[in-house]
Amino acid sequence: MSIVDQIRQDDILVLSINNPPVNAFSPGVPEGLKAGLDAAQADDTVRAVVIIGSGRTFVAGADIKTFNMPREQAPDLRGTVEKLDRFPKPTVAAIHGTALGGGLELALACTYRVAVPDAQLGLPEVKLGVLPGAGGTQRLPRVVGAAKGLEMMLSGNPIRGAEARELGLVDELVQGDLLEGAVRFARAHADARPLPRISERSVEGGSPEVFAAARESIKKTHRGQLSPSLIIDLAEMAATQPFQTGWEAEAEKFMQAKDSPQSRGLRHIFFAERESAKIPGLSKDTPTLDIRSVGIIGAGTMGGGIAMNFLNVGIPVTIVETAQEALDRGLGVIRRNYENSAKKGRMTMEDVEKRMALLTPTLNMEDLADADIIIEAVFENMDVKKEIFTKLDAIAKPGAILATNTSTLDVNEIASVTGRPESVIGLHFFSPANVMKLLEIVRADKTSDSVLATSMALAKKIRKVGVVVGVCDGFVGNRMIHRYGDEARKIVEEGAAPQDVDASMNALGLPMGPFQMSDMAGLDIGYAIRQHQAKVRGEPKPDGWLDRIVERGRKGQKTGAGIYDYDEQRKPRPNDEMEELISSYRAEKGITPREISQEESTKRLAYSLVNEGAKILEEGIAQRAGDIDVIYIYGYGFPAYRGGPMQYADEMGLQNVVADLEKYGQTPAPLLRRLAEEGKTFAQYDAEKGRA
Numbered sequence: 001m002s003i004v005d006q007i008r009q010d011d012i013l014v015l016s017i018n019n020p021p022v023n024a025f026s027p028g029v030p031e032g033l034k035a036g037l038d039a040a041q042a043d044d045t046v047r048a049v050v051i052i053g054s055g056r057t058f059v060a061g062a063d064i065k066t067f068n069m070p071r072e073q074a075p076d077l078r079g080t081v082e083k084l085d086r087f088p089k090p091t092v093a094a095i096h097g098t099a100l101g102g103g104l105e106l107a108l109a110c111t112y113r114v115a116v117p118d119a120q121l122g123l124p125e126v127k128l129g130v131l132p133g134a135g136g137t138q139r140l141p142r143v144v145g146a147a148k149g150l151e152m153m154l155s156g157n158p159i160r161g162a163e164a165r166e167l168g169l170v171d172e173l174v175q176g177d178l179l180e181g182a183v184r185f186a187r188a189h190a191d192a193r194p195l196p197r198i199s200e201r202s203v204e205g206g207s208p209e210v211f212a213a214a215r216e217s218i219k220k221t222h223r224g225q226l227s228p229s230l231i232i233d234l235a236e237m238a239a240t241q242p243f244q245t246g247w248e249a250e251a252e253k254f255m256q257a258k259d260s261p262q263s264r265g266l267r268h269i270f271f272a273e274r275e276s277a278k279i280p281g282l283s284k285d286t287p288t289l290d291i292r293s294v295g296i297i298g299a300g301t302m303g304g305g306i307a308m309n310f311l312n313v314g315i316p317v318t319i320v321e322t323a324q325e326a327l328d329r330g331l332g333v334i335r336r337n338y339e340n341s342a343k344k345g346r347m348t349m350e351d352v353e354k355r356m357a358l359l360t361p362t363l364n365m366e367d368l369a370d371a372d373i374i375i376e377a378v379f380e381n382m383d384v385k386k387e388i389f390t391k392l393d394a395i396a397k398p399g400a401i402l403a404t405n406t407s408t409l410d411v412n413e414i415a416s417v418t419g420r421p422e423s424v425i426g427l428h429f430f431s432p433a434n435v436m437k438l439l440e441i442v443r444a445d446k447t448s449d450s451v452l453a454t455s456m457a458l459a460k461k462i463r464k465v466g467v468v469v470g471v472c473d474g475f476v477g478n479r480m481i482h483r484y485g486d487e488a489r490k491i492v493e494e495g496a497a498p499q500d501v502d503a504s505m506n507a508l509g510l511p512m513g514p515f516q517m518s519d520m521a522g523l524d525i526g527y528a529i530r531q532h533q534a535k536v537r538g539e540p541k542p543d544g545w546l547d548r549i550v551e552r553g554r555k556g557q558k559t560g561a562g563i564y565d566y567d568e569q570r571k572p573r574p575n576d577e578m579e580e581l582i583s584s585y586r587a588e589k590g591i592t593p594r595e596i597s598q599e600e601s602t603k604r605l606a607y608s609l610v611n612e613g614a615k616i617l618e619e620g621i622a623q624r625a626g627d628i629d630v631i632y633i634y635g636y637g638f639p640a641y642r643g644g645p646m647q648y649a650d651e652m653g654l655q656n657v658v659a660d661l662e663k664y665g666q667t668p669a670p671l672l673r674r675l676a677e678e679g680k681t682f683a684q685y686d687a688e689k690g691r692a
């Protein structure tokens, strides 16, 4: 098999692309396709050409790994597309699996497209911070109209073959064997002349209002991002200019987007997410357990949210509480959540009932005896957790996974009370647990490979991004966020207003700054942690300005007031009482407030994450810098287009990060300092470690 096979089917030449796993447009593919087209053109007995993907999919796009190659060495997708557009005989793209990005652009340059009904067709480039760069911005609107074209290119979401047929993007749906259907179609259209070419069509519905509305909408959906506005500009060109003008402009804007830090950030996350699923020491052969039933202890906000994940994918859940009232309340919240989704049209009432029927409430922990996995989700208290795990050890069937949803506590200590520490693992869900995509999977000292592999597979099944972390206080995400919170409080102490500190992170693209976030989570949580840590360390009772706020009963959004006041719509408003409290606190401590620029605030906060991240990396609590980035994108609202805090540091230059940390009085972590001295990046550190 070569990268593009030429298979003769009488009068039709089939070009079959073999570039597993997803037939990306890698080096060799354009050469193979062009050779096939040349052969078809030179041979009078070939009447038409079919292009098909071998294996599980059509072409899933340009090869993202080649984006860093010099232009001349990168696979020539645009040249292939041009050749197809000018080709004198009919060409048919036969689509199954996914035709994405450059894959769909290739298909759009063919004369015809046939597809299986469940094929997926889309232009997801925006998700990588780029834009369709091989004619997609010019051809897709010419087929599906301006509005639909914009919707597809700005959301990046694919449509199914059946919808594509309705839109005219696909000419025929093939129900049986795709190759057979495609060859039949090609033969039936072999004599069509003149050949219909999308590049010769005009765009329907391309009024100025459509583009104005799109420009308005991306202010909300893609705030601060470059490629969406370039996509709109190009789609407008498709509607108003000759094809060739738009085609040339597209090439230039594609390079502009591709070379932006935003695209580098999004591409980094694309690969980091896939890399995070790979655990050294585990392989495809590591045995996994079949999870057919789940037990959950605690029907509070976390327990209920966790339960919904399993109900959503059809796995029955038994949920345990200590009192009937708490159980009823928990079930009520789950039901209401589902009913709200039904009201919004995201599911039917039948779906609601189906999910609720999978849920068994009980007051008796013994009812968990048959569960394949039991997840404890009670409040953060080591003694309580140990008591529960002692009981579980006696109740759970042999081989069942015993998981704790602790966000900070020592999973080794919890495991130690059982006679089967190899079955114990941390599964740290993020609130709201039915919404947030992140799952920190905490591998304790004795957790078995099989329990770890099963947990990773389970994360995927419930559509979470699972990242393996080691045991330490706060694991990866919360350990870093504690340092960030400390720095945020310090910046206010030195002179900034809380709203300015929040604004400095909003400017980086985080929807919430540190104080907006802690008001939402509840200020009493951080307060309790600080008090607890001081006690453990034998330090005096913490008495910072934020502690004083909490001691006034202002616990955040849930009490209607925290660092900010809140109106009915939960809109935060700075208030005089807090300003006074902070001012008098500074006066009491003899601090003369100084002006702190937004740049200083952003750097101090972002770099406090990076610095702690570097320590975490060196200690092996996270396996890769990329894992930390994935955790921050999916669990903490760090903007994906920045690629996560570690990638952001790489972009800023680690030498600059070190210099700034020192300038602002933080001590750079040894690993960070070492990489900076060697002129390296975290990405290089990951790559070298991966090769080792």
Ligand code: 3HC
Binding pocket: 021, 022, 024, 060, 061, 062, 063, 064, 065, 077, 098, 100, 101, 102, 103, 105, 124, 125, 128, 130, 131, 132, 133, 134, 136, 271, 274, 275
């Ligand atoms: N380039 C390079 N590698 C790719 C790739 C691509 N376009 N798409 C997927 N891969 C790799 C993944 O990194 C992964 O590698 P690994 O096994 O070493 O980790 C492997 O293929 C399998 O991918 P997934 O694990 O994601 O497999 P799934 O079956 O879950 O998903 C998919 C398949 C839906 C195709 C998904 O991989 C995907 O969405 N890929 C990206 C598609 C895309 O964005 N295409 C547009 C590219 S940009 C472009 O075309 C520019 C053009 O307009 C000029």
